[in-house]
Amino acid sequence: GHPEIFPLVFTTKTQDIFDCRVLEDVTEENCFKLIKKEDIIQDLKTRAAISDFHPVKKVVLEYPGEELLVVFDAKFQYGQNFYLVASEEAKENLLKPPESNEEKKEEKGEEKEENGEATLEVHPYKPPVPKPWVSLGSEKEVEEESVKDTVAKIKYKISRVRRKFGAPITFTDRNASHVKNSYLECTSYQDKAFSIKMLEKNVGIQMVPKVREASTQTKWTYPKNAATQYFPRQLSTEEKEESLSSKQLKEFFTSVHLRMEVALQQNEIMNAFFDDWKALAEDESSSGGKPDVYLKAYQSFTDLLYLKDRTIGCVCWHPTIYGIIAVSARDRHYYEEQANLSDKSLLQQSVILFWSFFDPIHPKLMLECPEDIYCFQFSPSDPNIIAGGCINGQVVLWDISHHEEKLRNAKTDDDAMKMTAVHSVNASTLNVLQYSCMSGPSLTQVQDSSTESPLVRYCAVSSIQYSHKKPVTDIHWLPDYSEDNQTGATCENRPGVRTQLVTCSPDSSVLFWDIPATKLLEQPSSEKVREGEIFDIPLDVPATLHHLDLCWKPLIKINLCESDTNPEYSPVRISLRELHYHYKISEKVQSLNTLEVPVKESPCTEMSTPSSKTLKALQSISTSFFVGTEDGEIVYSDWKMEIDSDPAKPHTQKYTIHTETINTLQRSPFFKDIVLSIGGRNFALWKEGITTRPILQSSCSAGRYTAGQWSLTRPGVFFIGRDDGNIDIWDLLMKTYEPSHFQNISESTITFISPCIASPKQHLAVSDDLGVLHVLEICQTLSKASKNEHANLLDYFEREVKYLKYCEQEFQEHQEFQAKPEPK
Amino acid sequence: AEVEETLKRIQAHKGVIATMVINAEGIPIRTTLDNSTTVQYAGLLRQLTMKARSTVRDIDPQNDLTFLRIRSKKHEIMIAPDKEYLLIVIQNPCE
Numbered sequence: 044g045h046p047e048i049f050p051l052v053f054t055t056k057t058q059d060i061f062d063c064r065v066l067e068d069v070t071e072e073n074c075f076k077l078i079k080k081e082d083i084i085q086d087l088k089t090r091a092a093i094s095d096f097h098p099v100k101k102v103v104l105e106y107p108g109e110e111l112l113v114v115f116d117a118k119f120q121y122g123q124n125f126y127l128v129a130s131e132e133a134k135e136n137l138l139k140p141p142e143s144n145e146e147k148k149e150e151k152g153e154e155k156e157e158n159g160e161a162t163l164e165v166h167p168y169k170p171p172v173p174k175p176w177v178s179l180g181s182e183k184e185v186e187e188e189s190v191k192d193t194v195a196k197i198k199y200k201i202s203r204v205r206r207k208f209g210a211p212i213t214f215t216d217r218n219a220s221h222v223k224n225s226y227l228e229c230t231s232y233q234d235k236a237f238s239i240k241m242l243e244k245n246v247g248i249q250m251v252p253k254v255r256e257a258s259t260q261t262k263w264t265y266p267k268n269a270a271t272q273y274f275p276r277q278l279s280t281e282e283k284e285e286s287l288s289s290k291q292l293k294e295f296f297t298s299v300h301l302r303m304e305v306a307l308q309q310n311e312i313m314n315a316f317f318d319d320w321k322a323l324a325e326d327e328s329s330s331g332g333k334p335d336v337y338l339k340a341y342q343s344f345t346d347l348l349y350l351k352d353r354t355i356g357c358v359c360w361h362p363t364i365y366g367i368i369a370v371s372a373r374d375r376h377y378y379e380e381q382a383n384l385s386d387k388s389l390l391q392q393s394v395i396l397f398w399s400f401f402d403p404i405h406p407k408l409m410l411e412c413p414e415d416i417y418c419f420q421f422s423p424s425d426p427n428i429i430a431g432g433c434i435n436g437q438v439v440l441w442d443i444s445h446h447e448e449k450l451r452n453a454k455t456d457d458d459a460m461k462m463t464a465v466h467s468v469n470a471s472t473l474n475v476l477q478y479s480c481m482s483g484p485s486l487t488q489v490q491d492s493s494t495e496s497p498l499v500r501y502c503a504v505s506s507i508q509y510s511h512k513k514p515v516t517d518i519h520w521l522p523d524y525s526e527d528n529q530t531g532a533t534c535e536n537r538p539g540v541r542t543q544l545v546t547c548s549p550d551s552s553v554l555f556w557d558i559p560a561t562k563l564l565e566q567p568s569s570e571k572v573r574e575g576e577i578f579d580i581p582l583d584v585p586a587t588l589h590h591l592d593l594c595w596k597p598l599i600k601i602n603l604c605e606s607d608t609n610p611e612y613s614p615v616r617i618s619l620r621e622l623h624y625h626y627k628i629s630e631k632v633q634s635l636n637t638l639e640v641p642v643k644e645s646p647c648t649e650m651s652t653p654s655s656k657t658l659k660a661l662q663s664i665s666t667s668f669f670v671g672t673e674d675g676e677i678v679y680s681d682w683k684m685e686i687d688s689d690p691a692k693p694h695t696q697k698y699t700i701h702t703e704t705i706n707t708l709q710r711s712p713f714f715k716d717i718v719l720s721i722g723g724r725n726f727a728l729w730k731e732g733i734t735t736r737p738i739l740q741s742s743c744s745a746g747r748y749t750a751g752q753w754s755l756t757r758p759g760v761f762f763i764g765r766d767d768g769n770i771d772i773w774d775l776l777m778k779t780y781e782p783s784h785f786q787n788i789s790e791s792t793i794t795f796i797s798p799c800i801a802s803p804k805q806h807l808a809v810s811d812d813l814g815v816l817h818v819l820e821i822c823q824t825l826s827k828a829s830k831n832e833h834a835n836l837l838d839y840f841e842r843e844v845k846y847l848k849y850c851e852q853e854f855q856e857h858q859e860f861q862a863k864p865e866p867k
Numbered sequence: 868a869e870v871e872e873t874l875k876r877i878q879a880h881k882g883v884i885a886t887m888v889i890n891a892e893g894i895p896i897r898t899t900l901d902n903s904t905t906v907q908y909a910g911l912l913r914q915l916t917m918k919a920r921s922t923v924r925d926i927d928p929q930n931d932l933t934f935l936r937i938r939s940k941k942h943e944i945m946i947a948p949d950k951e952y953l954l955i956v957i958q959n960p961c962e
Contacts, residue, residue: 275906278894286896291951292870292888299947299954300873302934306945307880310960316938 047133049099050116050123057095060086065115065124074115075138080106102129112137338770338786338807338819344370344398346406350814354792357418358810360799362426366400367407367450368799368808370816373415373434394498395419395431395441397450398816407450410441411500417514424520428558430544432515438546438556440503449497505556509597511548517616518546521555546597547617549673554597616671616708618718669729671705675722677729696734700727707751713758713833717840721751721763730840735851738843739779752796754821755805757828758836762807764793770809772825776835788817800826882959884942889913889953896952912955916948 058064061078068076083103087094096103103111112128114137120126128134219226278286286292309315353372361367372393393415397408412433419431427444443450521543544556670678679696701722711717716731717738724744727737748771750764759775763782768789771782791812798821799806805821878886878899887905888897893913898905920932935946938960947954 275910276892276894277902277906278890278896283896286890287870292896295949295952295954296870296873299949299952300877303877303945303947303954303956304880306934306936307877307883307956307958310943310958311881314960 047129048121049102049127049129050121051095051099051113051125051127052123053095053113053125057086061113071115071117074117076113076115077110078113079110080108083111096127099127099129102127107131108134337784337822338772338788338825339822340788341806341818341820342400342403343815343817344368344396344403344406345813345815346396349392349394349396349406349409353814354812355794355810355814355816356416358795358797358808358816359419359421360797360801360806360808361397361450362421362423364426364447364450365801367397368797368816368818369395369397369410369419369421369429370810371395371412371416371419371431372814373417395429399450400818408443408446409498410443411498412439413437413501413504417516418518420518420520422520430518430520432511432518432546432548434514435507436511436513436515436548436550437507438505438510438515438518438544438554439501440558441499442502443499446497446499505597511546511552511554512550513548515546515548518544519617521545545617547670552600553617553670554600556597616705618669618671618708618710669708669718669720671708671720671722673704675699675701675703675705677701677705677708677720677727679729679731679734698727698729698737700737700740701725703747706749709751709753711753711758712755714836714840719751719753719761721748723747726751726763730844733844733847736847738840738847739775742780750793750796752798754825755798755800756826758833759839760825762796762798764788764796764809766792768793768811770796770807775839776832788819789813789815877956880958884957884959885955886957887953887955889955891951908955912944912946913953916946916953920948 053061053065055064058068061076061082062068080103083096087096087100087103091097106129108131112134114126114128116124116126128137350370350372353374355370356373357371359369361369372395393412395410395412395416396406397410399407410429410431412431414433414435414437416431416439417434419429422428422430427442427447429441429443431439431441433439543558545553546556547553668680670680672678677698677700679698701720701724703723705720705722707719707721707726709719711719718729718731720727720729720737724747725741726748727741728739729737744765746765746767746769748763749766752762754760754762757774761773763771763773765771767787768791769785769787770793772784772786773779774783777783788809789811793809793811795808795810797808799808805826807819807821809817809819811817874886874888874897877883885900886898887895887900887908889895889909889912893909895905895909900908915937916932916935919935923930923932932948935948937944937946942957942959945956945958
């Protein structure tokens with residue numbers, strides 16, 4: 044509240060005394076009443092405590108002025124109906140300003156009424172009133188900056204002699220520096236003692252817009268016509284004829300042909316670009332120095348289940364798929380314990396195992412065999428057909444076209460392979476049936492679903508009565524350009540499809556088998572048709588050759604016996620010249636020349652007769668062959684039936700060089716007439732045509748030689764396996780009396796060696812008696828042939844032949860000399 | 868007939884792989900190879916011959932190309948050019 048305002052209650056009595064009766068003296072409008080101070084004091088004295096002014100007694104007494112203002116508070120603004128204003132100033136304020144305000148308001152109201160419309164109040168314009176200047180210290184700065192003369196300017200007054208006043212004056216210039224000491228200089232120097240760092244410097248800056256002109260040229264691509272020829276222009280035959288017969292062409296030829304012939308002849312005479320220096324270097328590397336020769340072990344495969352207590356009989360690389368190798372197992376002693384075979388075969392299923400490089404533990408594929416397989420071969424024309432010879436004399440065929448995909452993708456699914464435990468023949472068929480339920484006839488399903496190595500049953504077995512009586516020891520596929528048929532003429536076969544086999548066995552017979560090709564080309568989807576007819580053939584075996592099953596008979600049977608004296612030969616290995624042959628039997632071989640030409644199945648005859656009509660018979664053929672027998676004899680003979688042959692000329696040659704069974708008889712892959720035979724404790728190299736002796740015969744070695752193969756890349760190298768687990772590497776160009784290198788591979792006898800050149804690194808597969816297959820890497824010196832090796836070897840052979848001839852001649856002369864009676 | 872004889876004689880040389888006669892426009896008239904190979908050889912070799920000829924003549928306008936031999940690793944291509952025709956022989960020089 045206001046400190047000067049004191050609210051009072053005026054009773055009616057008080058009001059009467061001071062003439063401020065409500066609504067009579069004082070009204071709401073006229074609410075001021077001035078009461079003299081003396082009157083209030085009088086009242087206070089008279090009525091003392093009951094006076095209404097009692098509470099403000101002190102204020103009244105102290106009040107400076109004469110009259111006090113009492114205001115009627117109609118609205119009880121301060122709480123009571125009257126209030127006392129205690130100061131002069133406030134009194135004045137209350138009395139005066141409300142009056143002036145009222146006046147002003149009245150004026151304004153009048154103005155407004157005069158104008159009528161309500162507009163913004165426009166304050167009258169008051170020009171700015173200049174105010175006195177207030178110094179903020181800037182005149183000091185101005186004074187500092189202004190330039191004033193600190194020194195009074197020196198004035199020189201120059202005057203001339205009076206008489207020269209007004210005379211013309213000539214001013215000249217004089218260089219002050221020309222005259223010495225004409226001036227004093229105060230040069231500036233850097234005072235080292237004096238250092239003031241300039242912290243601030245006033246610098247004037249002007250901003251100038253930079254304008255620069257520049258220009259550029261763009262590329263304009265313009266359309267241009269272009270043409271393309273998409274097939275070459277050619278002349279029609281008439282035009283060609285015309286130009287050929289034209290005169291200009293004749294002239295052309297007369298002028299040109301001489302030059303051409305000169306050039307051609309130059310090339311024929313000698314090779315102008317032959318680098319003698321380089322050729323010399325190659326020779327050096329092969330003959331001099333001793334390169335490091337070794338066979339590096341790459342992998343070894345063995346199987347505990349199927350190969351337990353068994354030896355590996357034959358090893359074959361898959362001809363097309365890299366990394367797949369097939370191994371056949373058989374019992375260790377096949378002759379001696381043949382009687383006990385019947386017990387064993389029931390216990391253990393004989394299989395051919397397919398190993399892949401990428402999975403050394405689980406075989407990729409297993410081929411079921413009716414009996415132990417002694418030897419087998421992939422068909423060169425169709426690697427899905429495999430022919431094998433059993434120890435009971437039968438020939439077995441498999442078709443693995445269904446699993447070809449799997450073999451090809453051997454790399455991908457090597458983790459998921461698990462072996463099925465197959466312990467008996469019955470179980471195996473059951474298993475196969477079980478497995479075959481998984482795989483449908485389509486090729487693609489096979490590889491995905493199976494996690495076991497599948498067992499593939501053979502699809503054809505030869506008939507028992509017409510097969511060999513003893514184990515089939517050697518089996519070969521015959522070249523594709525020959526075909527024997529009933530008429531006895533050798534004809535060209537359709538190329539690429541090898542359909543004939545030759546097998547030999549110690550029962551002194553050589554059998555030729557024919558596979559009717561029509562069945563080979565048939566789609567396996569027709570297997571369902573045959574299913575009902577043939578019992579217990581599982582579903583997944585293709586129907587190829589089903590008709591042959593158990594009724595397959597050989598085409599030709601040849602008995603090898605020498606005519607008069609000796610008993611029959613028992614061939615163990617056979618090597619045919621890889622050319623055409625006749626199957627006509629020579630007259631010399633007397634006993635049994637009955638050609639057993641069995642009645643063929645009709646498709647076969649259909650096949651054969653058209654071929655004989657359309658293709659011509661081949662005349663220039665070689666029919667000779669080498670046979671290695673069980674007794675270590677090498678027989679060289681041929682089958683050509685010569686009607687007008689000279690009886691004195693021997694057709695059959697027999698050589699007894701080896702003491703034991705021949706285990707290898709192989710032609711060199713480089714020289715068609717060189718044959719390697721290995722048996723017992725030595726080996727021999729034969730050349731066809733040289734009938735007296737082998738061209739090379741090794742001395743007896745300490746151990747027995749049990750296996751051997753020519754190297755596929757170096758003409759003069761071959762590998763021989765021994766019974767102590769060593770491999771001897773013979774290099775004919777280095778040494779011919781001992782192996783150039785030997786290396787131990789396993790502890791037991793080596794049973795088979797097979798080289799492979801499918802990859803840049805050549806591999807050698809060596810199998811041993813314990814059932815382990817070792818795959819070795821052939822080092823480069825052994826695999827890479829030098830340039831002249833072939834030529835050098837040819838030279839070598841020729842030299843040997845000459846030497847033999849010379850020896851013979853010498854011998855003959857010696858004989859003659861001996862026979863001649865001594866001249867007396 | 869004479870043409871035939873000459874061609875036969877050329878073909879009978881040792882090591883000759885193929886013989887071709889090409890006209891001025893590069894269209895083969897007579898060949899011992901299959902069509903696609905011949906056409907390829909014709910096109911390429913004709914251009915090369917033109918280039919070689921123009922090179923020779925640029926150096927000396929009085930000169931002209933008489934024979935072109937290209938020796939490669941496997942064989943040698945011999946080209947005898949003329950005003951209107953081209954005789955191409957491919958020979959394998961090494962035995």
